[in-house]
Amino acid sequence: MAPALAIKDVIRRYRLGSENYVHALRGVSLEIEDGDMVAIMGPSGSGKSTLMHIAGGLDVPDSGEAWIEDTRIDNLGDRKLTRLRSKRVGFVFQGFNLLHTLTAQENVALAAEYAGLTRRQAAKRSQELLGMLGLSDRLAHRPAELSGGEQQRVAVARALVNDPCMLMADEPTGNLDSGTSAEIMDLLAGINAEQGMTIVLVTHDHGVAGRCRRLIEMRDGRIATDGEESAS
């Protein structure tokens, strides 16, 4: 069976000026098994977010290959890549990135509507999911009326609404206090354990990384270390 995610010799550079490039990824190869929970760590500018963006179909490499299961995604057009993000990858961001004019339930339903569900189906699905995450009394609240932990749980619900095969989280606890961080990590670990969902998360926090089975450290656009995370 193909790995959940495979990256082969990926190079990604960004143009700064007419002749200036910054190399975000300088040839990265990586495989992540289905059902694994992986933390990517590294200093700012080490390329960890770029790696996650390419793995999740938000960005494409300049060279190299990226695969999600048996689909090659580095050469997909915008339309197919959008569909892939919609159906097969769920994203959770550091700043929650909820749309503040929409209610909690509408934020979750929006992703389902983009995936092709009717408004009614999307509403039903989002209510169920928020209920499972303990937010059934927060459905009609706007993000500004929710605590940080609640907002991030809504964001997790939004990432899960289309039953993706993989969850990508970019600093999911970066804006949360340690107690709430632990709550969110419990939630993610639970999803990984119960549903067998592959989770890749980028973090600065060793405590968060310690909850994952595998730790990848990035430095200067390359993988520096890759191995089982020993409980720190």
Place this chain on the structure above:
Amino acid sequence: MRIFRNVFRRKMRAFLTIFGITIGVLALVVMGSVAEKLQLLVDGGVEYYADKVIVTDGATFAGFGMSPISASLVDNAEEIEGIERASAIINFLLADDVTTISMGTPPMVEATDFRNVGYQNFETPIAEGRELEEGDEGKVAVGADLVNQLEAEVGGTVEIRGEEFEVVGIYARTLSAPDSTVVMTLEDGQRIFLETLPETIREQIDQEDLATSIVLFPEESLDPDEMVDVVSEELGEDFNVQGPAGFEKFVKEPLAIFNYLIYTVALIALVVGTLSIINTMTMSISERTREIGVRKAIGATRGAIMRQFIAEAALIGLCGGVFGLALGAVIISSTNASEVMGTTQLFLLTPRLAVGSVVFSLVLGVLAGLYPAWHAARLSPVQALRYE
């Protein structure tokens, strides 16, 4: 509902942008109503002249005869082959001093010998009382727009050029020239009109032979325009002979120019409003770059992003259109109701103008949204997400 929340998240900006469109649509509605009213007047005129050939003094122009002509031409005209009937009429201004300039047609008096009854297609229906008939000397029938000005009521009297007349009927509103016309007998008209002429001319004229135009009704199988040359030849060169085509040419060209001018002014106002929608949408999109990144990350296609922002721009256009129409309708109805503009109703807000201006503002909103929406849809999700 979600579109509403997005548009009105910056209330002041949304309001100002909508206000810009409102002003444009207001201009379109108010000026368009003038054009619609004039169009109706012209259509009425075209219908009136459709079955007639009008003979006036050679010195006047285009069928609006107000110079004296001999009423006995009726007999000469009826001898012309193809002319079934001829009728003498006198037209003069209701007021003896023209102090107000009005749009459309000024209040007029038409004096008739009733020989046209049963021959012309264009008949003004009576709303109250009865038609004026032969032998009704000292009596008049009054057009709908003049009822207030003359304080006319059936059975009462009105004063015209210093003389008292009994009102026998009031015409139904036609929204064209007859609304501002008083009809009297030829004999009464001849007496009053003679008084208006300069004394040197007055001495040379026989009151009973006085008219300002002769209306000829060709046989039904004949085209009135084709009779123009025949009539000219028979009556001689002293007369101006006009068929329906002559009237159309005389009024349609100026109306077309007038319409062109007022619609241009309204369109300029709308273009300015449209630019402000483009500006607002561009600003809104740059403020919401991160939101666009999030939407794309969670699966919004380019089409979905385009549709969202075009819908927001369209909503601004639609709101502006509805407010502009509402404001225009209030201004139009209050101006029409007030005495300031004289007796003739200046504006006519037709359903097609009302619907057309709202639809137009909606379309402008969509057009204004196209470029900003396209720009938003093309944003790279990664760059949009990084945007602070």
